[in-house]
Amino acid sequence: MSLSLRKFAAAALAAAISFGAAAEQTLKVGTEPTFPPFEYIDDQDKSNVIGFDIDIINAIAKAEGFKVEIVKMPFDGLIPALLTSQLDAAIAGMTITEEREKKVDFTAPYYDSGLSAVILKENAEKFKKLADLKNSRICGQIGNTGIDFAKKLSGNVAAFNTNPEAFLELRAKGCDAVITDKPVNEFFLRSQKEGLYAEIPEFAEVAQFGIAVKKGNDEVLKALNEGFDKLRKSGEYDKIYSKWFHSGN
Ligand code: GLN
Numbered sequence: 001m002s003l004s005l006r007k008f009a010a011a012a013l014a015a016a017i018s019f020g021a022a023a024e025q026t027l028k029v030g031t032e033p034t035f036p037p038f039e040y041i042d043d044q045d046k047s048n049v050i051g052f053d054i055d056i057i058n059a060i061a062k063a064e065g066f067k068v069e070i071v072k073m074p075f076d077g078l079i080p081a082l083l084t085s086q087l088d089a090a091i092a093g094m095t096i097t098e099e100r101e102k103k104v105d106f107t108a109p110y111y112d113s114g115l116s117a118v119i120l121k122e123n124a125e126k127f128k129k130l131a132d133l134k135n136s137r138i139c140g141q142i143g144n145t146g147i148d149f150a151k152k153l154s155g156n157v158a159a160f161n162t163n164p165e166a167f168l169e170l171r172a173k174g175c176d177a178v179i180t181d182k183p184v185n186e187f188f189l190r191s192q193k194e195g196l197y198a199e200i201p202e203f204a205e206v207a208q209f210g211i212a213v214k215k216g217n218d219e220v221l222k223a224l225n226e227g228f229d230k231l232r233k234s235g236e237y238d239k240i241y242s243k244w245f246h247s248g249n
Helices: 003-017 052-064 075-083 145-153 163-171 182-191 218-234 236-245
Strands: 025-031 039-041 066-072 104-106 111-120 138-141 157-160 177-181 197-199 204-209 212-214
Touching: 025 052, 025 075, 039 052, 052 066, 052 218, 052 236, 075 104, 075 212, 111 145, 111 163, 111 182, 138 145, 138 163, 145 157, 145 177, 145 204, 157 163, 163 177, 163 182, 177 182, 182 197, 212 218, 218 236
Parallel strands: 025 066, 138 157, 138 177
Antiparallel strands: 104 212, 111 177, 111 197, 111 204
């Protein structure tokens, strides 16, 4: 190997080992873009994914000096894609759970969430509390904490690829409720002008979202946590938060 080639190989190796050492590395970040306001397809430009999570990961990348390539995939494909190193990270409103922590590492929590249920308004008298859904048919998204919770309430649970499909099933009266993260349910309610839906006024299972990386990928985890810390300190996090959660979104 010539000296210059050897130098090149050494530099490439160093870059591969020490994430962030070389400028402008690109991190492949997976998401599932049917989860507004966290991630969803931009109406103005269908090739673009927008949302709170996307702003957070881009701001972290800017603070840490790397680039982000957003990769769209089904929610239940994200962890397998991390495990097989097809992704460097996943940001998808993903709740930090003990089960998932056996497979992936999470950054420090970046958002406090929890579950709620959307029902048809015409059933608001029947379903006043989550416990009233006992033995009802509940819909949600595959691989989701909402589905796990639904199974505790009822033996009659249907899991769809996406939440929008679950909401369509509710509208068609194929199920009595959709259970998912409360901010996602509330975004959905605000986007519906016909007034067909209501939310059961109860908050279940407080949860926190984290960005996931393959277990042991400490370089990327450290860069994400450091970047997130910078956003907290600079006030950037608060700006992004109010853009998505205090402006009618
Ligand atoms: N927070 C829920 C979970 O982690 C839903 C995530 C999602 O559907 N994007 O399972």
